[in-house]
Amino acid sequence: xxxxxxxxxxxxxxxxxxxxxNCTYSDRVSQSFFWYRQYSGKSPELIMxxxxxxxxxxxxFTAQLNKASQYVxxxxxxxxxxxxxxxxxxxxxxxxxxxxxxxKGTLLTVNP
Amino acid sequence: xxxxxxxxxxxxxxxxxxxxxxxxxxxxxxxxxxxxRVMGKEIKFLLHFVKESKQDESGMPNNRFLxxxxxxxxxxxxxxxxxxxDSGVYFCASSQDLGTEAFFGQGTRLTVV
Numbered sequence: 001x002x003x004x005x006x007x008x009x010x011x012x013x014x015x016x017x018x019x020x021x022n023c024t025y026s027d028r029v030s031q032s033f034f035w036y037r038q039y040s041g042k043s044p045e046l047i048m049x050x051x052x053x054x055x056x057x058x059x060x061f062t063a064q065l066n067k068a069s070q071y072v073x074x075x076x077x078x079x080x081x082x083x084x085x086x087x088x089x090x091x092x093x094x095x096x097x098x099x100x101x102x103x104k105g106t107l108l109t110v111n112p
Numbered sequence: 113x114x115x116x117x118x119x120x121x122x123x124x125x126x127x128x129x130x131x132x133x134x135x136x137x138x139x140x141x142x143x144x145x146x147x148x149r150v151m152g153k154e155i156k157f158l159l160h161f162v163k164e165s166k167q168d169e170s171g172m173p174n175n176r177f178l179x180x181x182x183x184x185x186x187x188x189x190x191x192x193x194x195x196x197x198d199s200g201v202y203f204c205a206s207s208q209d210l211g212t213e214a215f216f217g218q219g220t221r222l223t224v225v
Contacts (some may be wrong), residue, residue, distance in 0.1 A: 004154070032211060043203070043218040044155070088155070097211035098143065099168065102155040109180070 003027065004091050006103035014035045014111050019076040024091030026070065032092040033065055037085045038105065044088055046076060071093050079110040114138070116217035118204050124223045130192040133220045135204030137186070143207045144187050145214060146179060149199035158182060158202075173198075194224045
């Protein structure tokens with residue numbers, strides 16, 4: 001069973017739309033959740049972290065966490081072509097507070 | 113402030129050769145991590161240093177891989193002898209405290225032929 005699962009996409013949205021990226025995880029005791037953005041050939045860049053149930057907003061980004069459903073999502077409002085990248089969901093599992101387990105990532109394309 | 117830097121950015125070596133990858137973490141970050149992404153797979157944890165001490169090397173594939181962090185500053189990851197399945201992108205990351213955000217380097221793309 002995969003520990004962190006993401007839809008690989010590609011997810012294609014028009015400019016200005018809301019992009020919704022989803023992630024499920026298998027470890028019920030996970031406490032820390034991160035979204036990284038990775039442009040091709042570049043380093044993963046942290047864009048959001050979330051630790052408690054509910055929504056967390058930062059600019060055009062909103063992370064949503066539901067620990068009961070073991071589900072974390074990332075919404076990107078007013079999507080821009082520059083948001084086109086692979087989005088990686090990462091979770092601390094096995095009670096670890098440092099070891100990240102990644103999903104394979106979702107490729108997002110925002111069309112002008 | 114400089115981010116996490118890795119060297120080299122690319123390396124192509126023959127099977128059986130030795131390669132050493134280097135990582136310079138963000139200054140002041142005691143926690144340093146190595147991760148790897150092989151083709152078509154997700155990024156996977158290799159090991160974790162706190163200062164110069166290995167805290168967790170449970171993700172290291174086998175004893176052909178040796179990581180060091182002498183003096184608690186930069187780290188090296190040596191693969192000896194390299195095998196074809198070692199090909200992938202090796203990422204280094206650092207964080208100031210445990211459980212806080214980890215910042216990644218641009219990675220070293222290793223190709224073993």
